[in-house]
Amino acid sequence: MSNLGGISVIFDLDGTLVDSEPNYYEAGRQTLAEHGVTDFSWTDHERYVGISTQETVADWIERYGLRASVEELFTAKNRRYMELARSSTRAYPEMRKFVELLAAEDVPMAVASGSSPEAIAAVLAGTGLDAHLRIVVS
Structure with a gap:
């Protein structure tokens, strides 16, 4: 059972989740x-x-x-x-682990970035992070 109830996480993309x-x-x-x-x-x-x-x-x-x-x-x-x-595009290994840990705990996650929606989608798909990060704000 998770102790993370009520927690949601919003990630920046470039320089935080990935080395773009x-x-x-x-x-x-x-x-x-x-x-x-x-x-x-x-x-x-x-x-x-x-x-x-x-x-x-x-x-x-x-x-x-x-x-x-x-x-x-x-x-x-x-x-x-x-x-x-x-x-x-390379996802930072520690951030990938963190996203996977949060996903395993059913923590809602999103990406907010100054990049275009197309660039965000390409990066997330290319790194496989799109499996866990489906909410995107550009």
């Missing part, structure tokens, strides 16, 4: 490489952590002198990120 930052970096690196910027490093990427993709690609246009539009870069980076989110 490598996917954001790789999506950006690939997108920039397609436009001739081949030296985009993790250090370069770190200046964009926590900033929206639209703001990021707008800065890229100015910083790297790209001729693509914000919409074109946004679409390309987002497409790459979604592919990576489905295939290579």
Whole structure:
């Protein structure tokens, strides 16, 4: 019998349940490489952590002198990120165990994230956490 009656848990996604930052970096690196910027490093990427993709690609246009539009870069980076989110997002092992423990105790859980509903769904499906986290707020 559970001692957790009356408890509900809401998780943040990126950086809490999963390590999504490598996917954001790789999506950006690939997108920039397609436009001739081949030296985009993790250090370069770190200046964009926590900033929206639209703001990021707008800065890229100015910083790297790209001729693509914000919409074109946004679409390309987002497409790459979604592919990576489905295939290579890593759930933090301790958080996976915690979610599974709570699920075994029938504790209601949800995810609240600034990510898009599509990105959240891709990450949860790719990590298998969607089996336990069905309520999502974006």
